[in-house]
Structures are given as structure tokens and as C-alpha cells.
Amino acid sequence: MAITVDDERLDAMFAALADRTRRDIVARLSRGDATVTELAAPYAMSMQAVSQHIGVLERCGLVSRGRHRQSRPCRLEPEALEAAVSWMERSRRLWTERMDRLETHLAQLQDGERR
Amino acid sequence: MAITVDDERLDAMFAALADRTRRDIVARLSRGDATVTELAAPYAMSMQAVSQHIGVLERCGLVSRGRHRQSRPCRLEPEALEAAVSWMERSRRLWTERMDRLETHLAQLQDGERR
């Protein structure tokens, strides 16, 4: 089933975004590509740790790493966010549709009473 | 700083949605309110576990629990999704804006060459 695959993708995506260091990395990459050392600079943690964070983002498809001389430039892949966004909007849509149906139903009931 | 508060909220939100059981619960609640026992029925785990999952969803503002007789009806609070959705769309917007600037820049360069 495609549903299960999607589930795994969403698991990885949301889990990746559940860490503020990784969200910060994504935010900074949305401003432009950067190397691991550049990305690691602001944080009070080792470059290895940052590299691991980037690995998580890469595994869920949010970031891709290239090669240029000794450095590995990181680039954001924003289409990957679609999966997560569309999941959320589906839930929201279903809920509002349900509320709309409920409203029209109540309106009909009131109509019936009035007659 | 408001940024930090938002960060905590996003931490909780994304972490909550990183579990497929919880996403499933959200999806089912988007179709209509339900009690804990009803929500727990489809899963091969104890009701306590499901109650804990609902607790996670409640703590990040996605779900609210009321009281009716012995049961605790759960309701989705879809506005809470806004925080997460808008974070994602901000990243995506920044990235596409950057790409647009890059394109126009390249176009200008080509213009210069052509003359």
C-alpha cells in the first residue's frame, strides 16, 4: 500500500522537524546553500553532531549534499515539505467540511421547527 | 524572546505528529469527536497507551478533552496546526524567493552578454 510508504516518509519528516537545531538548519538553508562547517559555526556543539543532524534531514529528503573540493555544500529541497503540509491540510479540510455539514444540518432542523 | 516560545510549541507539535498512531488519531478526530475507548479500539495496544498519546496531542494544543458522564470526548483543534504549517511555508517562501532573485539575476547577466 502506498499509504504505509507515505506513513514512513511522514514519520521521518515530522521527526526531523521536531528538533530546533534541524529546523534552524532548514531555515538557514532556505536563505542559501551552505557547507557543514558554516552550518555548524553558530552552535555550541561539535561539527560531527551537526553532520548527524544534516544526515537526518537528508534521509527524509529535505536536504541534499553535493561535493565541491573538500567541502559538502548542503541545499534545501523544499518540495519535500509538500508531503507534510498536504497531510496537515487534509486533516484541517475534513474538519471544516464536517463543521459546515453540521451547521447546515442545524439550520435545517431550525427550519423544520419554525414551520 | 517570542522566538523561543514558538520553538517550544513547534518542538511539541512536530514531535506529536512524528508518531503514526497519533497522526491516525488526529485523522480520525478530523472526521468527528470520539471517546478514548473508541479511539483505542483499532489498535493492538492498551487503552493506557492511547490515553498517553492523546495526552501528547493535548499538550501541544491539537486536541481537547471534555467530560460527559464517565467518558472523556476528544475533539480536534485544527487551528493549532497553523503554527506548523506557517513555519513550513515560510521556509518554502524564502527559498522560492531566493530562486526567483537568482533567476532574474542570471537573466540580467545574459542580457549584458547579449548586448
Add this chain to the structure above:
DNA sequence: CCGCTGCTCAAGTTGACGCTTGATAAAGCG
């Protein structure tokens, strides 16, 4: 009042995660 249902609380286990340090690789530079 007693027992049942619906649910939460508390404690314990197990596995995963975030980060560390140390070792390794690969590409420039003296």
C-alpha cells in the same frame, strides 16, 4: 452499597535519540 465501566496515574522496561570523543578519509597546501 457493590460492582462495572471509562479513564488516568505511577512505576518499570526497552529502544531510540542527541551528543561526545577518537579514528579515518580525502582533498588542498607548504
Add this chain to the structure above:
DNA sequence: CGCTTTATCAAGCGTCAACTTGAGCAGCGG
């Protein structure tokens, strides 16, 4: 060729999250 830079791999450690079981509590029904 050694030395530095840039980055990954690997092992270990502490913490947290997802379950479990067992107990406790509030409403309802005999």
C-alpha cells in the same frame, strides 16, 4: 611528502519516549 582543512564513521553515554502492568478514582446501574 607531511600538515591542515573538511567532513564522515564508529563506539559509548545519558536522557527521553513508547509501551507495559498494576493500582486508583469517578460515575452509573443493580
